[in-house]
Amino acid sequence: MDDAIAQNNEVRLIDLFVDSFKLTDFGFDFDFVENGRPAYHPSDLLKLFIYGYLNRIRSSRVLEKESQRNIELMWLLKRLVPDHNTIANFRKDNTKPIAKVFRATVKMASHFELIGGTLVAGDSTKLRAQNSKKNNFNPAKIDRHIAYIDARLEEYALALSKQDGDTNNKKVITKKISKHRLQKQKYIAYQNIIDSTGVTQISTSDPDSRQIMTRNNISEVAYTVQTIVDARHNIPIDFKVTNQNDSKAMGGMLRRTKTILRTNNFTALFDKGYHTGSEFKAADQLGIKTLVAIPSIGRASQAPDTNYNSEHFAYCKENDTYTCPQGNILKSNGSTYKGNNYTFKQYKTKKCKNCPVRDLCTTAKANGKVIQRSEYQHYIEQNAIRMKQDPKAYKKRQAIVEHPYGVIKRQWGFYYIMTKKTIEHASADVGLIFSAYNLRRIFNLIDHNSLKEYLKRLFLIFYTYRTVFKAFCQTYINSKNQNIYHKKYYMVT
Template sequence: MPYIKGADRNQITLMPDCMEDYISAENPVRVIDAFVEQLNIAPLGFKTEPAVEGRPGYDPRDMIKLYIYGYLNKIRSSRRLQTEAGRNVELMWLLGKLVPDFRCIADFRKDNANAIKGVFREFVKLCNKADLLSKEAVVIDGSKFRAVNSDNNCYVKSNVEKLIAQADDKIAKYMAELDAADKTERRSGELTSENIGEVLNYLAKRKIQLENALSELNENGLNHVCTTDRESRLMKTRDGCKPSFNVQTAVEPNNHIIVNFDVTSDCADWGLLESGISGAKDVLGVETLEGIADKGYGNDEEILKCLLNGDTPTIYLNKNQNCRTFKFAKMDDEITSEMLVSNDYETLKKCIATGVLPDILKRSDVTFEIVPTATPQQFLDKETGEIVSYEQVKAKGGTEREKLKLRLETPVQSYFERNLTSDTVICPMGQTLFYAGIGWPNGKANSGKRRYHRASVCAKCRNKCTVGKQRIVSFKADETRKYTDFYDKCGTGRITRRKERRFIPIDVPKHEVVVMKYYPNQRKLRIRNQIVEHPYGTVKRWNDGYYLLVKGRVKAAAELALSFLGYNFKRVLNLLGTKKMLEMITA
């Protein structure tokens, strides 16, 4: 049975008369063309007026179409885009057979960075207008994208000094070899003077690079510096610490469309929650929004900002906790009705600290109470008259103790005996103690405790059971005997006393603390992974977008805007199809 054979290359064929016949009605390039044509590119920042003199430039719309098509089809390189424009039938139709030079393509992305990010936002607004986006919640997460900076051009302060010392050692070693090569006859396989000279030149240049990097680190007070892309930072990735950018995205939960993103130089997500939610609110056009994120965003200050903005930060709680607790030192200040409805962060914090809950926090998942709290103990320094803390007393030796060598006789008994009839107490040495009033444990009167002492007897006692001037013993209401181990401790040398007696404890007034608790909805956290991780995986794996092609945060944002626009475009195309998507754009 013969195989299927292709057409004869010498066969004369009648090709379609126009390019329109090559593109079917369901082809996605028609959607790209319709979307770009309806854009008002002047407010986005693109140059809309052609130059009067010189060679005419390309229409920005054609360049936008070229880039959207490229990122939709895994083509990010300007050289590859130039190649495809000259041989790809779809691009011929889309651009009208224009073939821009690769430098012109690359410069367009570089020179219109902010405007390209605006194109991404316009598509998100189009999706929002078509009711494809949830306006109740977004899922926020960050991912590291490799910057245009090699590992050799990234200098860490702790390692630079070691590398400079290693370079000095190698230079000394090769200089010695160079001297030896000049004095002795060269053998086969050994380095020649020319080879050693090349190595020395390389080491000298490398040492200069290291010294310049160390000088920059010291001048700016930095821990590390990336010399190729200075806005990138060393960040922890799956491949180790690499020069990268931390890219933040907000993904809506219904159709998994990226509604907003930001490129940052922050190595962690710790302080980026509030900005992520605020950016998503601006795009969606809502006043309040729920932001779902992982533990990396668990910064209490950021969570409080979101709550005071009226948003709902749904973040994983710490282990064995069911809420987030915020504590404020109680203040006495006047609060007006205008302050309670204010949008100012510090004003709202002041309202909370005075014990008045602002209107924005009157919600079911927030509780509010004022509780008393113990204050740190303070002491009076008798020598200087200063009020000092326990830590200061400890630093000055006020807590150090010394052992006492006491030689005491065996007591008559090892306990205090109370006579309920006469309401007196017999001490271990057989002396009688009298009632001295009720007990005051922890500064509060307790009628259930009765105290006994007798100062005149203790002053004359040579075998007394205390190192103080007198012994005061307390009994409960029905207690008749209380044992003492003072004499046993004396026999084993366990009696101590403070060395320094210049510090006297003083009474400190108790304070109140305003405690606010926030209870996030933990069930919504179960959907986080399956929503926000999918776009990153698609962009990085499907589109080879785990590394960047341009330098700087602004230009990196332009490239990622194209990557995320390509993801959103394909996502909506899969949800609606070509026909409905064209209707959405032209509506």
């Protein structure tokens, strides 16, 4: 069988890649039932999944079938054929270890200098969850269902009152009434959960998934996958599965990126969905330069003449005042007001009443033009300055961060999550997706002979370390048993 697998076949790279790990350090579970059949080694199941995802196979049943007929998998698994339940359980039970496998792919890419670490781009993509829209409920949808049931119950009650002696019809109607009452109790229970927990939605098949907008006003019950992609070879260096939108994601992703790259000397590009004042402050505190697209002003916030929009009012930090295009000074009364997760001040002037261009500046009848300045406005303005100074840099964002999404979703067809129930299980699936993507990039960019030499060195280092350490431990135990204390043992310890 070994002769049937070419030396340049990438399945040999997968074998070396997994064997170069110390899987106990990754946290894979090695426990097995003593009275049952021996457990499959985690390395065998990990090899099976990496091979599967690289070849667009994620189903545990299909992987089981392929291990019986695919000669590459027969060689890789040494003719082992795990059951599909064993395969599926390995994926969902090893979320954190799989994340460490992804980190290993990033480390390998860094070793071969495929990661520049000076320019990164962040974005999110939506992967559909194993939960239909029918099994997703929000307060408005629950109210509609309850109203529909109440209307049907009234109809059945009226029909029941008109039945004279037809016993069969009465039984049918009574059965329908009982069924609708049970359904109503179910929806009332959902509403009670929403009221008591503060969640906005309930998904019955996959509780952590949420109905969110995906594209062009089309919604799906899905997860949001936040990613950071390095610009040199479009390699993702971090991901996080959430059920939230993008507005509060940038700060946390930059903090993680700083830890991965071990520096803050890089520029991060994000689209307008991440344009949030508190996140700009977080990036500033981390010392990371960000370029975030500036969203357009809402129609309700625009002046009748756009030349009099608030961005054309000059702010003076020393005097804490604004100057309008007509030269009038807008002052604050010093009070701070609470907004949605932020505080702000209001600036206005009495000269608005007699201003000759008032109709061009504002539609307000009482106070005239009022400008609100958020506590994060300084950081927002700094981003606007950076965008003006370096407009070409931001244009690279889409080409950098959309590349992995195009391959994963369009070419590979991985536009949905395979696992069910909880973000942790979804993260395991996404971790394998991005691990496979990074390996595909590395296999395409690096000479296979160089890869083999690198992985063989890691393999030898790991096994040499393990053999020497075992020998030392045994020698040390023997010396302790003989009450012999050698200085060299303590030095090695």
